[in-house]
Amino acid sequence: MWIYMKRIRVKVKTLIIVLVSVVMIFRLILPQVMFKISGYISDKDREKAIKFYNVYLNTLSFGKKDEALYNMATLMVPCIDTYNIFMGMRGGEGYNITKDRVDEVIGYYEKILDKYGKSKYYAKSYNNLLDIYTGLGDIDSAYELMDWGKKSSNEKIRYISDLFRAFYYYVDKEYDKALSIVDYYIDKGEEDSRLYVLKGHIYFSKEEYDKANELYKLVDNMPYIYEEDNILFGNLKKFYRSQWIDEFSKYRGEHKIRGKVVIDGKGIPFAQIYVKDISKSGIYGSAGNEFVAITDSNGEFETVGFKEGEYEIGIGISQPLVYDMVYMEQNIRRLDVYEDTEYDFNFTSPMEMISPKGQFVLKDKEITLKWEKIEGVGYYRVQAVSFEDSKESSVTFAIPDKYGEYDIVENQATLNLDVLKLSSRAMSYSGEEMIASPQNILGTFYPQSSVPIVISAYDKDGNLINSTLPIKSFYDDITVIKVNDRELTKGENLILHKKYEEAVKYYEELLKEDTNNKEALMYLSRMYVEGWKKGTKDLAKGAEYSFRLYELIEEKDILGRLLFSFDRDEMEKHLEIFEKVFDIIPDEDLNNDLLWEKGRYYATKGDFNKCRQYYERAETDYIDLDIIYIDLYNREFDRALNKLKDNKLNLWSMNKRNLITGIEGLKGIDENSKEWIEFSQFLYKSIKRKDKEDEFNKVYKSTTNPFIKIILKEIGIQNRWLL
């Protein structure tokens, strides 16, 4: 209590000195310390350094605001990295920089240009601002800035303006104009490596490779003068192109690839175009110094000439742009270049999820999803995302509405937890012991789970035309269903904590007390059908529990899940289980999954005609290659050729042109010839999934028939036996 009574006698001036000192420490001295700390930690912790600079700029500090603004801007957006999209791979490198962040940095550079005309960061800011506009493909802002710079009294600004102008001439294929600017400054003695690398790019695009390489090599040996890093003109890299061009020389030829990169029909400028030899595994040409073309102001490109061959084409687009883009992927994994070829990259703005947005706590059994209506849609799919244990990767799969429909026609769907719990089939295992993820058994929508939901729109041919999930997005921007309809049961808790043996024991005990316990039957069937770790799969037990559960609730998905878990070897041993399922469910009631399983059943039995029948009936947006193999095996070559024309046939890495040539060539082959017999025996094994790499090699090497060889080569590539 004494403290409340205590009074301190102090002079007024002492009190004022103390107060002023406190304010000074916080408002003047501390910011200066922060500035120093920012500079010191910027290499080690970029984000913290940015925060320190931001604090410094918002205090009463003085003297180094231009430097703080510049440093903060370069830390926030060190460069505009590319996100690369190839036919068989995607991925970004570098920093996750959003458009909002870039806009903020644009503001900082503009402030430097506006207020700090004599700063040493003035010209650098101008340069970086042009780099950003170029990286974003914002041509109008870039031209405006270039025009402004051209009139500047600052010589450095005028030079940078001209340099970027030359680059813009270059991408628009006005090579002479670009060269005249570049040569003017080189003759003037400007020692900026960017001039030489740009000149190299001009000669490269003109296919004057020796001249280009000479310049690239010169650049590799030049010191840094104007920039602290390796970036130029948006997101191109300056160094090591000479090494790449040596490798590239093997592919020079006559055939050019032309196309467009567009979003919502509007061209995306400055996208880099990469081309990779399909037979080469390893590095994709996407490091910013390995482009074979750049899109012009209209988003159009034309590569240099390539020799005949199969390639994978890809693009590099600025990362901040992909937060608002959905890639309209094509079902093609390789580009067959034997003449001038066209290939476009189409993007669209993501469709809107109308409701629910963000996280939705589902306390009932049902939820209705609504989304934007898309023109030209054939059907929508609702997809759930199930995270794997590491939470770094995930499985995305289509889920049915409450009626069990996967292809949704309207722009809304009602989900029912009971239906979802039976249908979801995300499988993942970890470690050498192949420990099952709890989601394998509990399903994705178990109590207390959070499940991101994605809506995708497809045209009638099954091509993706839009999605609610852009190439990159933030978790808090997507719809997530948090299941909260009830508490987890004791058995579910055991499964969730991967105490699988205990869970099996618990449920088996439960079944002794109540033979019709649905929960016990469901989880036991799943655990035995899938196995919870290596060596625990017991299909006989799994089947027994599955049939018992089906008798109680008559859901086809239970039996679909059972059959799906059999591989071909297991099928041969347990054909009676398949027969029992098909006795229970008549043909007319089979859903797509079960039709497919029936096709597999007949393939395993060797009845390929029936197998083909069921595969065809099960067709949705995908045609199995086995249908082509069966037609070939049956010597129905025209039928195989017709099927090849169907857009739903996904050949992935097979070359359709080669397959057609091969099949056409087989039309006259003698069915008693050694080549045909060997080939048809190989096809038989392929359809039955008994084909092995060594057998393939044997047939591939021994056959003298060129058409069989062509087809086998494609099969070899498809199975990664030939690379």
Added chain:
Amino acid sequence: MKDKFDLELKFIMDEETKNVFMPDELKNRIMEDTKGKILKEKISVFLNRYIEIPLPAILGGLAAVMIINLMSLVKLNKDINYSDGKVIKVGYSEIIVRNVKDVDLHEKD
């Protein structure tokens, strides 16, 4: 009432000082100095004045000053969130999990 002596003394004083006078400039300076001296003295007196403040008030005041200043720093740090979140691959897309921004909750009716 003045006596004779008084009048005589007045006469002598008048006679002796009739040629002594103070210029206006000096008069002004003296007046200004007098004024300044009073303000300075006032300030000095104020600054050197002892006051007695209850200890809780001092501690509270100091804490308030520090909190106000620290708040401005903390607030600035909260305003920006540039932390690179964890990236989850979803098919061919990437979802970034941010740390600061809260996920909106939409409770079902």
